[in-house]
Amino acid sequence: MVEATAVATALWVRFDRAGQAGFGRLVGDAVEVHQGDMFAGPTATGETVALSDVALLAPTTPGKIIALWKNLRGLADKLGQTPPDEPLYLLKASSSAIGSDATIRRPSSYGGRVVFEGELGIVIGATCREATPAEAEAAIFGYTCVNDVTAADLIDKDPSFAQWARAKSFDGFGAFGPGVATGLDPSALVIKTVLNGSERQNYPVADMFFEPAELVSRLSFDMTLEPGDLIMCGTSVGVGAMREPENVVEVTIEGVGTLRNRFVQ
Secondary structure (H helix, E strand, C coil), rough: CCCCCCCEEECCCCCCCEEEEEEEEEEECCCEEEEEECCCCCEEEEEEEEEHHCCCCCCCCCCCEEEEEEEEEEHHHCCCCCCCCCEEEEEEEEEEECCCEEEEEEECCCCCCEECCCCEEEEECEEECCCCEEEHHHHHHEEEEEHHHHHHHHHCCCCCCCHHHHHHHHCCCCEEEEEEEEEEHHCCCEEEEECEEEEEEEEHHEECCCCCHHHHHHHHHCCCCCCEEECCCCCCCCCCEEEEEEEEEEEECCEEEEEEEECCC
């Protein structure tokens, strides 16, 4: 679902139309189709398609997904944790990525709690390595809504090895979208998460220990970040299990819109 109330310079989406993937800028209820590279001077084709005539895909095809842990003061305080000295993160399988309105299904190999986590997502738009915060900010293409779904009971199932990557990498567990908003000031953004019509999360980006440009800078000293890569910035209080036979999770960020997905047991 797309409900962007603009502030963004543009909202870029990817879509499927009759089995063919495309991308473009969302304007109202239509997509202005573009060609070329979304991150490097895409050009308009002159064609416009109605949003109702296409299915939204994950807005990029990330080579890697980086997911942050303990990056929000509110959740750290609730858990009695001290602020981290550096970003704490894991890598999540890129094959977990899905877009808005896609259905997330319970993995056949797992019967425990499945938890939603509404978050801000950073999409990288230019190759970024050992970048200063200013260089990192210039390498950020835009921002998106994220549901960092987690098989919570897997993490500590084996006391000898924390299974973070497995718990977060099942197909469909990396929902993001509906698009990527460019030109937003992330410091003013608020993340709201609604489960089955009930608001569960409402917290500001300003509560992050590492704001987006600093986060990208620090991560770029660990690994090269590339166009399309997704950084899930971490979540705050209010996460919880999806217990109904069918659950609807909506993550909303003003200027980006609403990421909506069903989780089916």
